[in-house]
Amino acid sequence: MRQTAIPFHFLRGGTSRGPYFNRADLPEDRETLARVLVAALGSGHKLNIDGIGGGAAVTTKVAMLSRSENNDADIDYFFAQVSVEDGLVDFKPTCGNILSGVGPAALEMGLIVPQGDTTRIRIRSVNTGALVEAVVATPDGAVEYEGSAQIDGVPGAAAPVFLNFMDVVGSATGKLLPTGNLRDVIDRIEVTCMDVAMPVVIARAADFGLTGHETAAELDENRDFYARMEPIRQEAGRRMGMGDVTKSVTPKFALLAPPRNGGTVTARYFMPWNCHPTMAVTGAQCLASAVLTPGTVAEGLFTPPEGQPALVLIEHPGGAIDVTVDYEAGADGFRLRSAGLLRTARLLARGEVFVPGSVWAGR
Structure with missing residues (x-):
């Protein structure tokens, strides 16, 4: 059976990196989606030798993007944490570092149109419901990746991505203090x-x-x-x-x-x-x-x-x-x-990642 090709952009977001997909290019049901992500990242080997993962939890993360139907957001960001060795996928959490690349990736995919020298993108985390505004440099109608912003954990400098997080209290449990106690x-x-x-x-x-x-x-x-x-x-x-x-x-x-x-x-x-x-x-x-x-x-x-x-x-x-x-x-x-933070992101590669046809035959 032939392999299935899936378009992707590969970005460093903050101090993490991974593939950024258009959600429409992936399976709809979670069970098949998990199998596809395990195959694409190469989970099951400490080096992810049969996939594009990097052999560490910060390099086996996945972002899946789509235009939002929520009036308060422009882009829906669906995150998955793929384990390095266990062949597991966790859809419960979100990742703020990978979020740093969501704005640039959405622009690169054509899901968002640049608005001028800077583009403000309202992002909704599908996993938690949190809303975040990302401010991305877009001079001349294209994402700018070079700049003078530096973050610890990443060598060199890059263009800043400003993130402003709103409505993040109780993102997973509905409460600031889920046990009801300070301690x-x-x-x-x-x-x-x-x-x-x-x-x-x-x-x-x-x-x-x-x-x-x-x-x-x-x-x-x-x-x-x-x-x-x-x-x-x-x-x-x-x-x-x-x-x-x-x-x-x-x-x-x-x-x-x-x-x-x-x-x-x-x-x-x-x-x-x-x-x-x-x-x-x-x-x-x-x-x-x-x-x-x-x-x-x-x-x-x-x-x-x-x-x-x-x-x-x-x-x-x-x-x-x-x-x-x-x-x-x-x-x-x-x-x-x-809560506001400054991060950076960089597009590293784009193209198609392949998974065995026996895992998913495509849409």
Whole structure:
């Protein structure tokens, strides 16, 4: 049987990369779609040798785009996290780094028409319902990729992509604090379970006997930590109303520690079975919200940022990421208006990716 060709654009979005598809070019049903994505990325081998994945969780991500039928959005962004080795696809989470490439990809695909020197694109996350405005440089009616913006975790400089996140509180669970508590104790570890852009279980590194300044590689070699962390994450997922999360990449897990390089706080973010080499955009919003919410496990680890909106600088293994948070915090709790970040993206390739005809014969 002949192979099936599927058009795609291949972009780096923030500190992640992967194929960006037009949703109309893929199977409609999730079961077949999952098989297609596993075949395309080469999931099932640590090097993704039989696909276009990169052998790491940050390089086995997929974006699927379509024109939105929602009056508040221009583009629908459907995300999938493909596992490196297990042949699994998780459609529950979203990814803010891959989101950085959605605006440029939508323009490249002709789903959006450039509006001038900059194009504002309203994006709806299909996975979570969150709304994000992306501002993309489009001089002379084409996406500009070269520029002077730099983000830690990516070499060199590129044109900026500005992201403004709105309505991200309770993105997966419907609540800022899905357990109803600022702090929970699970297996003698105090955690804050918070849902802002991404549901995250947050703990202090010191409670695991860690400094919080270990490299990603050092943490990934520490299998005793993962053996202790994973049952806590699974129980937290249950308490957050997310059911059995054994095979789900959500909720994520994060460790916090005092900063060392002038930031607000230090964080290590887990995806969840390995440490992120830098920091997820969605995770950064959740951690920034935890920093600004009195009574969470973050309290006491930092000097509170001043000003409104507040700039929260999160140190991570590859440097730092800053989140500008417009919020209210009072006796009735924390209320997020919006969170803004600067990212970059670059188109790396485009063409057709092939999957076996036995996996999918095409539309």
